[in-house]
Amino acid sequence: MKTYSCVLLLSVLYGLFSCTNQTSSSSKTPLTLKEAYKDKFLIGTALNTDHTNGSEKSTTLLIEEQFNSIVAENCMKPEEVHPSENIYDFRKADQFVEYGEKHNMFIVGHTLIWHSQVPDWFFENEDGTTCSRERLIERMREHIYTVVGRYKGRIHAWDVVNEAIDDLEGLRKSKWYQIIGEDYIELAFQFAHEADPNAELYYNDYSLILSHRREEAVKLIKKLQKKEIRVDGIGMQAHYGLDYVKIPDFERSITEFSALNIKVMLTELDISVLPFPTEKISAEISQKYEMLPEFNPYTDTLPDSIQQQLAQNYVDLFKVLLKYEDKVSRVTFWGVNDEHSWRNDWPIEGRTDHPLLFDRNNQPKEAYYSIIELGEAVNNTKKQVL
Ligand code: G3I
Numbered sequence: 001m002k003t004y005s006c007v008l009l010l011s012v013l014y015g016l017f018s019c020t021n022q023t024s025s026s027s028k029t030p031l032t033l034k035e036a037y038k039d040k041f042l043i044g045t046a047l048n049t050d051h052t053n054g055s056e057k058s059t060t061l062l063i064e065e066q067f068n069s070i071v072a073e074n075c076m077k078p079e080e081v082h083p084s085e086n087i088y089d090f091r092k093a094d095q096f097v098e099y100g101e102k103h104n105m106f107i108v109g110h111t112l113i114w115h116s117q118v119p120d121w122f123f124e125n126e127d128g129t130t131c132s133r134e135r136l137i138e139r140m141r142e143h144i145y146t147v148v149g150r151y152k153g154r155i156h157a158w159d160v161v162n163e164a165i166d167d168l169e170g171l172r173k174s175k176w177y178q179i180i181g182e183d184y185i186e187l188a189f190q191f192a193h194e195a196d197p198n199a200e201l202y203y204n205d206y207s208l209i210l211s212h213r214r215e216e217a218v219k220l221i222k223k224l225q226k227k228e229i230r231v232d233g234i235g236m237q238a239h240y241g242l243d244y245v246k247i248p249d250f251e252r253s254i255t256e257f258s259a260l261n262i263k264v265m266l267t268e269l270d271i272s273v274l275p276f277p278t279e280k281i282s283a284e285i286s287q288k289y290e291m292l293p294e295f296n297p298y299t300d301t302l303p304d305s306i307q308q309q310l311a312q313n314y315v316d317l318f319k320v321l322l323k324y325e326d327k328v329s330r331v332t333f334w335g336v337n338d339e340h341s342w343r344n345d346w347p348i349e350g351r352t353d354h355p356l357l358f359d360r361n362n363q364p365k366e367a368y369y370s371i372i373e374l375g376e377a378v379n380n381t382k383k384q385v386l
Contacts, residue, residue, distance in 0.1 A: 033357075033368075034068040036375030040325040042106050044069030044332030046268065049092045051336065052099035059336050062362050069106035071159075071267070071332055072096050073342075076109050077117040082143055085121050090150060097154055106330070108267075109155045111162040111204065112144050113188045115174035116286070123175045136179045141191045148195035157200035159235060159267070160192045161185050165205050165216045167284060185220065186229050193230045204235035204267055206284075209249040214256060221260050233263030233329065238317075239343075240271045242309055251320050258327035266321070268334035270355035271313050272343045273298065273306050287347040299352045302365075310354070311367040318371050322378055337362050 033043040045067045050056045063070070074080055075092035082088055100107035122139055125131050131139075148158060164185055166172040176184040185203075192201050203220060207213050217234060224231045234257045257264045274296065277289040289295075298306070321328050335341040337358040344353050357368040 030369075031372055031376060033066045033372065033375075036372050036379070037331075038068075039379075040322065040375070041265075041328045042069040042330040042332075043067055044071060044106070044108070044330055045336050046071050046073040046110075046332065046334045047096060047099070047336070048073045048340070049075055049095065052092075052095045058362050059340075062358065063336055064103050067105070069108065069330055069332060070096070070100050071108040071110045073110075073335070074117070076147070077111060077114065078122065078143065079117045079119050081147055083119060085139070088146060093147075093151075097151055101154065106157070107155050108332070109148070109151065109158040111159040112147065112192060113140065113160065113176060113184070114162040115172060115176065116163075118175075123179060130179060133180050136176070137184075137187060140176075140180075140184070140188060144188065144191040145195045148192050148199065152196040153198065155196075155199060157202060157232070158192055158196075159204040160201045160231075161188050162204045163206060164203075164220070165213050167207075169212070170216065171220075186224055186227055189224060189229045189231055200232040200263075201230055202233040202235045202263075202265070202267075203231060204237065206237040206239055206268075208234070208236045208257075209245060209253050211249075214253050218256055218260065221257075221262060225260070231262060233265055234260075235265050235267035237268035237334075238266040238270075239268055239334065240313070240317075241276055242271060242273055242306070242313060244271075245313070245317065247316055247320060250317065251323075254320065254324050254327060258324065263329040264324070264327050265330040265332070266317075266328075267330070267332050269317075269331060270334045270341060270343055271310060272353050272355045273302065273310055274343070274351055274353050277347060289348050291348050291350060295348055296351045298354060302354045302359075306354075307366040310365070311370040314357070314367045315370045315374055318374055322374070333357065 037043050043066070045063060047063070047070050051060055051063060054060060072093065075096055081090055081093055097107060122143075123131055123136060125135070148155075164171055164174070164177075171177055171182060180187070189201055192199065203217065205213065205217060208217055221231055221234060236253060254264050275294065277295055321331060333356055335356055337360060338354045338356050339360040341353055341355050343355045344351055354365075357365055357371070359365055
């Protein structure tokens with residue numbers, strides 16, 4: 001029975017499904033994203049304050065209709081909640097959590113320890129000199145205890161450490177690393193667990209389909225596990241471009257991470273349709289390039305051929321995610337619609353990108369229908385088999 005169902009399931013996943021002009025045709029009410037994948041994994045989105053303060057009504061309706069998990073795009077980062085040593089500002093973060101609770105969302109806090117969007121005061125003495133290891137550890141503990149403690153039992157999971165792996169080799173030599181040393185990572189997880197023993201704790205990073213980054217991430221998790229420090233999952237940010245992902249590499253990352261007996265999730269999924277200005281593609285936030293017309297080809301509409309290519313790219317990823325649905329706990333898109341996406345301003349400011357499932361008018365794109373129909377096809381096959 002089991003083998004038969006797998007074969008049938010895989011045939012749906014691999015054989016029958018390719019994107020050819022997927023527009024919603026059937027008369028029955030189409031499932032939403034969260035409904036199509038409800039027995040498989042959470043479907044989330046990153047929110048900014050305009051989404052949680054109700055100022056974008058149509059987008060907020062879309063969020064509540066389509067998604068069952070939310071993550072804070074910016075309002076929980078150190079520079080936002082802890083702008084100076086003795087000042088915390090939780091107004092936006094409180095609003096975000098209240099919004100999530102009101103709509104029964106799986107709420108993810110992002111992020112406690114990162115090399116970007118963290119104020120300099122963390123690393124300096126009053127006279128501007130670099131602070132000591134002990135002082136920075138105390139500041140990290142106080143920050144994590146205060147932020148995680150405030151939302152104890154309300155935030156379900158935290159991206160504890162973000163982007164600690166270097167693009168070339170080993171761990172990133174951030175100020176956290178330089179001042180505290182490599183053990184800043186385990187200390188961050190330890191403090192987060194002490195602050196809320198029931199919250200899930202994740203390590204989050206980009207380009208984890210690249211072999212050296214995958215190996216470094218496995219090493220990092222194994223180190224934490226060896227010291228019996230709680231780590232519940234690994235977040236693959238998944239900031240991709242058209243035809244950038246080699247599916248075998250993507251699949252290998254999911255299998256190698258899940259072999260560590262931790263959850264695997266896509267935490268910041270988007271697929272840019274725009275040319276990347278250099279060969280070396282990385283999601284390193286500090287990259288910036290000059291605008292050239294050839295780097296911004298779709299300022300009006302997205303040609304059908306690119307819509308289809310984007311849809312096929314998303315379907316290829318979701319086929320793998322469905323194959324490992326028992327290992328994958330969540331797929332979060334880094335933004336609600338194309339208007340909102342950070343890809344419009346990175347790595348070149350002021351471009352018109354189309355990386356998500358909903359266009360600038362919150363209208364579902366071909367990629368949306370393709371993912372829904374893949375989920376439906378798998379559900380129906382299961383029903384037939386079971
Ligand atoms: O809040 C200020 C506002 O006061 C000011 O008027 C405005 C004008 O410059 O800037 C606003 O800050 C911006 C902030 O987003 C909030 O909107 C920063 O300039 C801008 O750089 C920042 O961009 C965020 C970026 O992280 C910063 O690193 C993006 O929205 C956010 O999507 C992006 O998210 C990161 C993840 O956290 C980690 N992984 C990569 C991902 C993309 O870089």
